[in-house]
Amino acid sequence: MSSKRRRKKARVPGLIITIILLLLVAEFVGLLAVTKLLPIYLLFAVGIVFMTCVLLVAMLTGNFRKKVRFIIGAxxxxxxxxxxxxxxxYVxxxxxxxxxxxGVNTQTSQIGVYVLKDDSAQSIEDAKxxxxxxxxxxxxxxxxxxxxQIEERTGQSVKTQEENGVTKLVDSLLDGSCDAIILNHAYLPVLEDMEGYADIEDKIRELDLLSVDVEIKTDDTASSDDTAKxxxxxNIIRLYISGIDTRGSAIINTRSDVNIIATINTDTKQALLVSTPRDYFVPLSISNGVPDKLTHAGIYxxxxxxxxxxxxxDISLDDYFRVNFAxxxxxxxxxxxxxxxxxxAFTAYTDSRYSYTKGxxxxxxxxxxxxxxxxYAFSDGDRARGRHQMExxxxxxxxxxxxxxxxxxxxxxxxIDGCFETNFSYDRLAELVRQQLTDGGSWNIVSYSVNGSGDTRxxxxxSANAYVMIPDQTTVDKAKELMQQVVDGEVVNLNE
Known part of the structure; x- marks a missing residue:
């Protein structure tokens, strides 16, 4: 074999290694470009670093017969x-x-079909x-x-009778006025909070659970004072953070136990977290001015x-992050x-397995x-819970x-996958990641809770009276002021 052929043969292993690495580098940089997570200058920097490394490997493995260099290169x-x-x-x-x-733009409600515990029907078809x-x-x-959906499954019209109120609907099933009821599954824990219905799930049985998907709509005229909006x-992000009352893996419409508004200034790197208690007694956007517990808004x-x-x-709030307890x-x-x-220091009232020390x-x-x-372990109840959630x-x-x-x-x-969702677009999330990588620095995160007084309404x-929290307008106005400080680029001062 000629020396020329031997030299060519000695280059083959290094050439194979180099080609494989070049293909992987091209794929990696290409994926980074597709994700849009890196600023352009960092994308170029990553490409240059990896190409330099590939060039070094190519030089070291260029001759198989130079054993030490080849081994190091390999x-x-x-x-x-x-x-x-x-x-x-990872990418x-x-x-x-x-x-x-x-980019989630639909939401799911679970609607239950319920019969009495000892009813003979085992399916919707049996109850047609x-x-x-x-x-x-x-x-x-x-x-x-x-x-x-029931009519589509049974192939016939459904005979219905209307009742005014959740307890009246359930009572109509219990007293035999109707044979089954159709009720949003999220109302069950609401019903259990009412006197006389704590054991309702021992008396009725879920025949089926139907999923209803609808588009998420945001109302740009939500404020009662349009001049204030x-x-x-x-550079300003207003974000609703919702923690929903379910342990299942699905994200569904149900009571929202965590209700936090994050006002974020990406230029000054300030984030204000305002917690609103779940029992805050306020008109819902769909209730025609009738107050309800804030947590119940999540049902709808x-x-x-x-x-x-x-x-x-008095703000426009269109973006959200929602996570379930699981x-x-x-x-x-x-x-x-x-x-x-x-x-x-305290021990959790609802789960005594967990105790916490001061600090x-x-x-x-x-x-x-x-x-x-x-x-329950605190005299200020929901206010303490709101503080803990933000912590x-x-x-x-x-x-x-x-x-x-x-x-x-x-x-x-x-x-995150399957238990967390947001209507933020992917491009907006990628933009925020790029901005953090470009600007760096730490964030100043400040928390504030609005307050109120307990009452029964x-x-x-x-369909019955329940504990609610009547808003303290002074604290609501303070929250508005703090939000505006973040928007204006001022340093938030809770002592003013």
């Missing part, structure tokens, strides 16, 4: 190969997850000749959609919650827990959820922004 090539494969995996996982949770009780004054659109500049849809809060604070636990566990600073507590998902939900959210934000996120990245993505969604 080792570097393998390391680069692993980095690129993991990089591609694809990020892109797929963000696409799944973002029944008289179905429905609500005449609440949740009518979802009820009508459920009736239509202004179009926010591009995320848009109703946003519009109701928009009316309360997702809350998964995300915090994926982060390796969070550090929360408790103002005092820093490192909390896993279940413990953090118990901390965020606790109200946990702040702790999660700080953990996500820390370098520790890199080692738990894929676990966090898996925790009949809410719009209930």
């Amino acid at each position: 080792i570097l090539g393998v390391l680069l190969l692993v980095i690129l494969l993991l990089g591609n995996l 694809m996982s990020t892109y797929n997850t963000l696409n799944k949770i973002s 000749s029944y008289t179905f009780g429905t609500l005449s004054n609440l949740d009518t659109e979802n009820t009508q959609a459920a009736v239509k 202004q179009t926010d500049p591009d 849809g995320i848009d109703v919650s946003m519009d109701t809060l928009g009316m309360l604070y 997702g809350f636990i998964k995300i915090i566990d994926a982060l390796g827990g969070v550090d929360v600073n408790s103002e005092e 820093i507590n490192h909390l896993g998902g279940e413990a953090a959820l118990a901390y965020a939900r606790e109200r 946990v959210i702040s702790a999660v934000i700080q953990k996500v922004l820390s370098p520790d996120i890199l080692s738990r990245y894929t676990d966090v993505l898996a925790g 009949q809410p719009y969604s209930m």
Whole structure:
């Protein structure tokens, strides 16, 4: 064999390694470009760094017969190969997850068909000749959609009778006035809070659960004072953060136990979290001025919650993040827990497994959820719960922004998937990531809770009196003032 042929043969292994690495680099940089998560200058920097590394590997592995250089080059090539494969995996996982949770423009309500516990019917088809009780004054659109689904399944018209109020509807089933009832599943916990109905699930049986999907609509005229509303500049984000009252994996319309408005100035890196208690007694955007507990707005849809809060604070609120309790636990566990600073020591009233010391507590998902939900251990009840919710959210934000996120990245993505959603578009999320990478720096996160006084009133969604919190307008006005300070680029001062 000639020396020329031997030299060519000696270059083959290095050439193969180089071609493989070049293809992986092209794929990696291409994926980064598609995700739009990196600013252009960083994208070029990543490309240059990897191309330089590939060039170095090519030089070292250029001659198979130079054993030491080739081995060093091969080792570097393998390391680069692993980095690129993991990089591609991380980028694809990020892109797929963000696409799944973002740009959500539909919402799901679960409408139950209920019969008495000992009823012989085992399916909707078995009950097709029944008289179905429905609500005449609440949740009518979802009820009508459920009736239509029943008619499609049974192939015949449904006989219905209307009742005015949730308790009257349930009573019509219990006393035999109708054979079955059609009721939003989210009303069951509301019903259980009413005197005489705590054991209702022991008396009735769910025959079927129907899903009704509708478009999320935002109301740009939600404010009661149109002169008070202004179009926010591009650097201002007003975001509704909702924690829904369900442990299942689905994101559905149900009571919202966490109701926080985040006002964010991306230029000054200030974020104000305003918590509104779940029992705040305010008119819903759909109730024609009749007050209800704020938590009940979530039964009728995320848009109703946003519009109701928009009316309360005289703002336009169109963007949201929504997480269910199962997702809350998964995300915090994926982060390796969070550090929360408790103002005092206490044991969770609803779950005595969890006790907290005064000062820093490192909390896993279940413990953090118990901390965020606790109200009975405190004299100020819902106000304490609101503070705790914002403390946990702040702790999660700080953990996500820390370098520790890199080692738990894929676990966090898996925790988000399926338990978390937002109507933010993917492009908007990517823009925020690029801005943070470009500007860097830490964020100043400030929390504030509006207040009120306890009372007993009949809410719009209930057929009996219940505990509510009458808003303290002074604290509502203070929240409006703080929001405007963030918008104006001022430093938020809670002591003024």
